[in-house]
Amino acid sequence: MRREPHVTDEHGRRIRVGELVWRYLLLLAVLALTVGPFLWQLSTSLKGPTEDIYSSPPSFLPAHPTLHNYTRVADTIPVWDYALNSLKVATANVVTNCVGSALAGYALARLRFRGRRGTTLVFVLAMLVPVEGIVIAQFTTMRELGLNNTLIGVVLPGAIGAMNVLLMRNAFRNLPYEIEEAAYVDGADVWQRFLRIALPSVKGTVAVVAIFAFMGAWDDFLWPLIVLSDPSKFTLTIGLNYLHGTFANDERLVAAGTVIAVAPLIALFACLQRYFFRGIGEGAVKG
Amino acid sequence: MATPVRIRRQLSVSPWLFAAPGLLVTGAFVLYPFVSTLVNSFTDRRTLLPGHFVGLANFRELLHDDMFWTGLRNSTLYILGVVPALVVLPLLLALLVQKNIPGITFFRSAFYTPVVASIVVVGLIWVWLLDERGLVNSLLETAGIGRTGFLSDQWLLLLSAMAVTVWKGLGYYMIIYLAALANVPRELHEAAAVDGAGPVRRFLSVTVPAVRSTMVLVAALSSVAAFKVFSEVYLMAGPTGGPAGEDTTLVMLVQRTGTGLTGRVGYASALSVVVFVVTVALMLLVLRADRRDES
Numbered sequence: 001m002r003r004e005p006h007v008t009d010e011h012g013r014r015i016r017v018g019e020l021v022w023r024y025l026l027l028l029a030v031l032a033l034t035v036g037p038f039l040w041q042l043s044t045s046l047k048g049p050t051e052d053i054y055s056s057p058p059s060f061l062p063a064h065p066t067l068h069n070y071t072r073v074a075d076t077i078p079v080w081d082y083a084l085n086s087l088k089v090a091t092a093n094v095v096t097n098c099v100g101s102a103l104a105g106y107a108l109a110r111l112r113f114r115g116r117r118g119t120t121l122v123f124v125l126a127m128l129v130p131v132e133g134i135v136i137a138q139f140t141t142m143r144e145l146g147l148n149n150t151l152i153g154v155v156l157p158g159a160i161g162a163m164n165v166l167l168m169r170n171a172f173r174n175l176p177y178e179i180e181e182a183a184y185v186d187g188a189d190v191w192q193r194f195l196r197i198a199l200p201s202v203k204g205t206v207a208v209v210a211i212f213a214f215m216g217a218w219d220d221f222l223w224p225l226i227v228l229s230d231p232s233k234f235t236l237t238i239g240l241n242y243l244h245g246t247f248a249n250d251e252r253l254v255a256a257g258t259v260i261a262v263a264p265l266i267a268l269f270a271c272l273q274r275y276f277f278r279g280i281g282e283g284a285v286k287g
Numbered sequence: 288m289a290t291p292v293r294i295r296r297q298l299s300v301s302p303w304l305f306a307a308p309g310l311l312v313t314g315a316f317v318l319y320p321f322v323s324t325l326v327n328s329f330t331d332r333r334t335l336l337p338g339h340f341v342g343l344a345n346f347r348e349l350l351h352d353d354m355f356w357t358g359l360r361n362s363t364l365y366i367l368g369v370v371p372a373l374v375v376l377p378l379l380l381a382l383l384v385q386k387n388i389p390g391i392t393f394f395r396s397a398f399y400t401p402v403v404a405s406i407v408v409v410g411l412i413w414v415w416l417l418d419e420r421g422l423v424n425s426l427l428e429t430a431g432i433g434r435t436g437f438l439s440d441q442w443l444l445l446l447s448a449m450a451v452t453v454w455k456g457l458g459y460y461m462i463i464y465l466a467a468l469a470n471v472p473r474e475l476h477e478a479a480a481v482d483g484a485g486p487v488r489r490f491l492s493v494t495v496p497a498v499r500s501t502m503v504l505v506a507a508l509s510s511v512a513a514f515k516v517f518s519e520v521y522l523m524a525g526p527t528g529g530p531a532g533e534d535t536t537l538v539m540l541v542q543r544t545g546t547g548l549t550g551r552v553g554y555a556s557a558l559s560v561v562v563f564v565v566t567v568a569l570m571l572l573v574l575r576a577d578r579r580d581e582s
Contacts, residue, residue: 108306129317162317258412
């Protein structure tokens with residue numbers, strides 16, 4: 001409990017110490033509930049083969065911390081290959097989503113053409129279609145294209161999310177027209193106006209799209225589970241499920257695997273959380 | 288040189304060039320699969336065999352398929368279990384992290400960690416926590432309550448999966464509520480406080496009405512998501528859906544029926560159509576309730 005004689009809220013009012021105490025107590029309790037399970041997993045992954053991981057009462061700190069389980073995961077499944085596959089898929093998703101939705105969003109917000117309303121409607125409708133309802137048809141579509149069991153097949157359905165197109169459209173619409181008009185008068189064509197003027201003004205939204213695209217692809221489970229059948233092509237989430245199914249009796253191993261899968265994401269999130277919260281707030285407000 | 292012809296071509300073609308990648312991906316991988324799901328639901332198509340038109344046969348078969356009713360029951364129960372918790376708890380959490388006291392940014396981000404983590408990681412963590420010999424059970428035993436088979440009993444397993452869904456969703460909806468709470472006028476609270484309303488009273492008569500439309504939004508989002516639940520139950524119950532498949536959800540059934548080399552694409556499409564219809568109905572229901580209240 002920190003003693004801050006002048007703790008004030010966002011309106012500059014003083015908060016009483018008593019209220020502050022119970023606020024922090026509640027915050028710590030929720031912290032234990034939300035972050036505790038991750039720490040328990042981390043602790044399990046660091047416990048050695050001779051340590052009892054089932055003890056009662058449970059011991060929260062490993063007696064002799066070891067990284068042995070992490071090397072064992074790599075011996076059991078090609079976990080680094082899976083991580084690389086996930087990285088490829090997530091990176092591709094970031095690039096296609098940023099480029100594709102910026103282009104389409106710009107056309108919808110700033111260009112006049114016959115069929116613009118129809119095009120907007122296509123993206124709105126696509127946003128409403130639940131992925132879970134079309135995965136089987138996506139699977140047969142991929143088969144027709146010969147892309148089942150490839151990483152390209154994992155990337156394609158989510159390559160340009162309709163939601164992201166609409167997010168970019170809103171961002172472009174909120175820009176004042178004047179800046180582009182000046183460039184137009186100076187003879188800049190539509191690509192120059194897009195690249196040099198409009199796009200740099202919506203960097204924040206592009207960042208949000210990038211973060212969501214990365215996390216969405218890195219975390220996705222149902223679609224890669226359906227499209228990938230060859231273990232050498234697995235992404236990390238599918239590999240983990242496989243590890244769990246095959247070596248379920250060794251919790252230390254599964255724990256180490258999950259830590260490998262979640263650590264990079266938590267690190268990324270910690271670095272970018274400011275953009276992240278802004279993005280969700282914006283998305284929620286705009287519906 | 289910018290001839291009039293060139294200008295006109297640029298004006299008419301380039302918008303389509305801008306929109307083309309998005310339209311192509313959306314058309315090929317969302318709208319076409321959507322239409323083909325509808326079409327396939329009237330055929331007996333299999334993964335490797337082209338189908339024939341069979342009319343409503345798939346839908347008639349659904350009515351007599353015990354697994355379908357199990358899936359529909361579990362997906363519906365999921366809404367009943369998860370939605371009230373996800374409408375209320377994140378709001379309380381948002382109130383808790385709303386005040387800018389020292390360190391609050393850390394708490395906000397920390398509470399968001401379960402949202403960021405992959406559902407597979409989350410599922411496996413909870414499988415381990417709720418294991419017969421896992422942390423929750425050893426804490427229960429230490430407390431003298433005794434061990435419970437969270438993952439071996441049909442109903443406890445479903446309840447545990449719901450708890451995990453709520454746990455993972457808390458942070459997400461908390462942020463949505465935070466955005467809504469920021470728009471609640473401070474004066475309303477002050478006026479209520481002057482009138483002698485305590486914190487609970489102010490919560491019920493000031494905060495709740497002010498964020499009501501956000502509560503409806505959260506109810507809509509979480510009920511649609513709950514109905515389509517797949518990963519949590521798949522990971523905690525296993526691919527076949529727990530004891531005697533009793534914990535299978537509708538989307539698990541779609542995945543199980545429609546994939547693999549012998550997948551019954553036609554039948555799985557009929558199941559998917561049910562998922563669509565219920566999802567759209569839920570959205571309309573919640574949004575309609577919202578409008579009626581406002582008028």
